[in-house]
Amino acid sequence: MNHDVIVTCALTGAGDTVRRSPHVPVSPAQIAASAVEAANAGAAVVHIHVREPETGAPSREVALYRDAVRLVRESDVDVVVNLTAGMGGDLVLDQEDPLKPVDGTDLVNALDRLPHIEELLPDICTLDCGSLNFGEGSRLYVSTPDMLRAGARRIQELGVKPELEIFDSGQLWFASKLVEEGLIDAPPLFQLCMGIPYGAPADPGLLQAMVHLLPEGARWASFAIGRDQMPWVAQSVLLGGHTRVGLEDNLYLSRGVKATNGRLVERAVGIVQDLGAQVASPARAREILGLTERADA
Template sequence: MNHDVIVTCALTGAGDTVGRNANVPVTPKQIAKAAIEAAKAGATVAHAHVRDPQTGKPSRDVALYREVVERIREAEVDIVINLTAGMGGDLEIGPGETPLEFGPGSDLVGPLTRLLHVEELRPEICTLDCGTLNFGDGDFIYVSTPAQLRAGAKRITELGVKAELEIFDTGHLWFAKQMLKEGLLKNPLFQLCLGIPWGAPADTTTMKAMVDNLPPGAVWAGFGIGRMQMPMAAQAMLLGGNVRVGLEDNLWLDKGVPASNASLTERVIQIIERLGGRVLTPAQGREKMGLPLR
C-alpha cells in the first residue's frame, strides 16, 4: 500500500464531453482556472489538454498551451504541470469498403510535431501514449507506432522533460519497458489507463497484472474512467501506486450530480485519507518523482 500519494487532476481531455457537463473547461482561461482550483483542493499535478475555444474540439495549438501554462505559472499556487503529447495520433478509418477515405476526425502528424508545445514550454512532465489502440466501437484508432514512440521518447529525454508513459493495454507496457531497455527514457512515470474501450478493462485483476509487470521501483499511478474512477483510485493506492481523477475521465461526482475538477480532487483525497494515507504537496511530489525542486 502507498501511504504517500500523488494526486493528478486531468482537467479536460480530448473527448466529446463539453456538452455533457458545464464544468468541462474549454478556453485557456477556464483550463488554467480549473488547474488552480484543483491545486487549492489539494492536487499535486495538473494534467492538461487544450481545446478550440470556439468549438470545444480538441486542439494541439501551441498558442493555446502557452496561455494555459503562463496562467498557471503566474498564479499564487503551486502545482506540477503535466501536458499531454498525445494529440496528432487520431485516425478515423473510412467506412465499410473504403478504409482509405479517412474521416474528419483524423489528425495524424509525426512524433516530433506532437511535441512542439513541449519544446517551447518545457513542462515538468509530458505524456507519451505507448501504443496504437482501437477507441470505441466505430472506426477510430489512436496511432502510436514503435518507430514514432522511439523518436518521441528520445526527444522528450533530450528536452529534460519527465515522460509519463500512458499504458492502455499490456502490450503498451511491454513496449515501454523495451524503450527503457534501449536507453530512450530516463526514470519515467507510468500511468495505467483502464476502462477505455477497447483497451485494458478497469478491474482489480487487470490492474494487478500490470503492476506486477512494472519495472522494479517504478513510480506509477492508475485510473479508471466513468463510474470506476474512484474504485480504481482506491485500488491503485492499495497496490502501491498514485492516483488520477478529473473531468477528462469522469463527469459525475455522484449519480445525477455533475462533477468539477475540484470536487473530484476533494473526493479522492477523502478516500486516500480514510484509507490511512496522505496526499503529497507539489514540492513533495517533485521529490518523489525525481523532478527538480523549486
C-alpha cells in the first residue's frame, strides 16, 4: 500500500463531454479556475488539455495553453502542471479507401506535438506510449516506436518529466524499453490508463499484473473511467501507486449528480484518507517524482 499519495486532477480532456456537463471547463480562464479549485481540494497535480473557447472542440493551439498555464502560475495556489502532449495522433480512416484520412484526423509527427511544451516547459508532459484502436468505428491513435523515441529524446532535452501513458501491456513493454535505452530519466513516471475502449480493461487483476511489470524504481499512478473512477482510487493506493480523477475521465459524483473537478478531488482525498494514507502536497509530489522546484511556485 502507498501511504503518501499524489492526487492528479485531469481537468477537461479532449472528449465530447462539453455538451454532456456544464462543469467541463472550456476557455483558458475556466480551465485555470478549475485547476485552482482542484488544487484547493487537495490535488497536487493538474493535467491540462485545451479546447477552442467558441466550440469546446479539442485544440493544439499554443496560445490557449499559454493563457491557461499563465493564469495557473499567476494564481496564489501551488500546483504541479502536467500538460498533454498527446494531441496530434488521431487518424480516422475511410472504410472504402483506408489510405484516405477523413474528418476527425489530426495526425502530425512527434516534434509537432510538442511546441507548447517547448515554450512553456511544464513540470510534466504526457507521452502516449503506443498506437490504439480508440473506441468504435475507424478511429486510431497513432504513436509509433520511431515517433516515441523522437518525442522522448526531445522531452528529455527540454528537462521536462514525461508521464508515460500506458493503455495496454504492450505499451508498458515498449515504455520500459525507453527507460532501458536511457531516453527516460530516473525515476520514470508511468500512468496506467484503464477502461478506455479498446485498451486495457478496468480489471483489478490486470492492474496488478501491469504493476508487476513496471521497471524497478518506477513511480506510477492509475485511473479508470466512468463509474470505475472512484473504486480505482482505492485500487491504486492499495497496490502502492498514486491516483487520478477529474472530468476528463468521469462526469458524475454519483448516479444523476454531475461532478465538478473540485468535488471529484474531494471524494478522492476522502478515499485516500479513509485507507489510512496521506495526500501529498505539491512540494512533496515534486520530491517523489524527482521534479525541480519552480522559481515561480
